[in-house]
Amino acid sequence: SAVISQKPSRDICQRGTSLTIQCQVDSQVTMMFWYRQQPGQSLTLIATANQGSEATYESGFVIDKFPISRPNLTFSTLTVSNMSPEDSSIYLCSVEAQGYEQYFGPGTRLTVT
Amino acid sequence: AQSVTQLDSHVSVSEGTPVLLRCNYSSSYSPSLFWYVQHPNKGLQLLLKYTSAATLVKGINGFEAEFKKSETSFHLTKPSAHMSDAAEYFCAINDMRFGAGTRLTVKP
Numbered sequence: 001s002a003v004i005s006q007k008p009s010r011d012i013c014q015r016g017t018s019l020t021i022q023c024q025v026d027s028q029v030t031m032m033f034w035y036r037q038q039p040g041q042s043l044t045l046i047a048t049a050n051q052g053s054e055a056t057y058e059s060g061f062v063i064d065k066f067p068i069s070r071p072n073l074t075f076s077t078l079t080v081s082n083m084s085p086e087d088s089s090i091y092l093c094s095v096e097a098q099g100y101e102q103y104f105g106p107g108t109r110l111t112v113t
Numbered sequence: 114a115q116s117v118t119q120l121d122s123h124v125s126v127s128e129g130t131p132v133l134l135r136c137n138y139s140s141s142y143s144p145s146l147f148w149y150v151q152h153p154n155k156g157l158q159l160l161l162k163y164t165s166a167a168t169l170v171k172g173i174n175g176f177e178a179e180f181k182k183s184e185t186s187f188h189l190t191k192p193s194a195h196m197s198d199a200a201e202y203f204c205a206i207n208d209m210r211f212g213a214g215t216r217l218t219v220k221p
Binding site for chain 2: 033041042043044045048092094099100101102103104105106107
């Protein structure tokens with residue numbers, strides 16, 4: 001298993017600003033994933049982050065809006081840029097284990113006013 | 114592309130009665146399938162997984178699921194519901210896609 005922490009746990013931000021979310025894993029992993037979970041909804045994959053290469057974004061998500069860094073095998077950041085109220089959501093990072101299951105961080109609850 | 118469909122957005126049961134949460138999948142090859150649980154204001158936790166070994170998979174907290182290729186299903190069951198089972202349940206497939214979720218309510 002893997003233990004994942006995220007910072008911040010929650011934040012309230014003004015529209016037009018940016019927030020960077022940090023994700024730390026207690027072991028080295030190849031791939032990390034970023035999801036968005038809007039209130040009462042399921043998880044939507046934003047992007048996959050491999051160490052040493054650019055993140056791969058899902059349809060509907062672009063690097064300018066959600067830049068991702070992956071400087072090493074235990075850490076990643078997701079930035080939500082030029083925020084609007086529609087970006088209010090829970091943002092989750094996860095890692096994939098050898099059996100293909102995922103371990104999730106506790107999430108970052110973002111409110112944009 | 115692979116996908117999963119959860120057939121019920123909300124299931125309500127009485128404590129002590131069986132639980133059935135339904136999930137169908139679509140895949141051009143034999144997939145890995147997962148059930149996760151999310152309690153209110155908590156992170157997601159893996160309940161169980163199927164990875165082409167035994168078709169009946171046992172998970173934590175008394176849950177189990179059966180992979181049925183002929184029906185393209187992976188339904189989650191539990192013989193007797195507890196109040197603590199009230200949560201949101203997500204079915205997922207091995208390319209990181211999640212179903213829409215099923216909210217389980219347990220009545221006393």
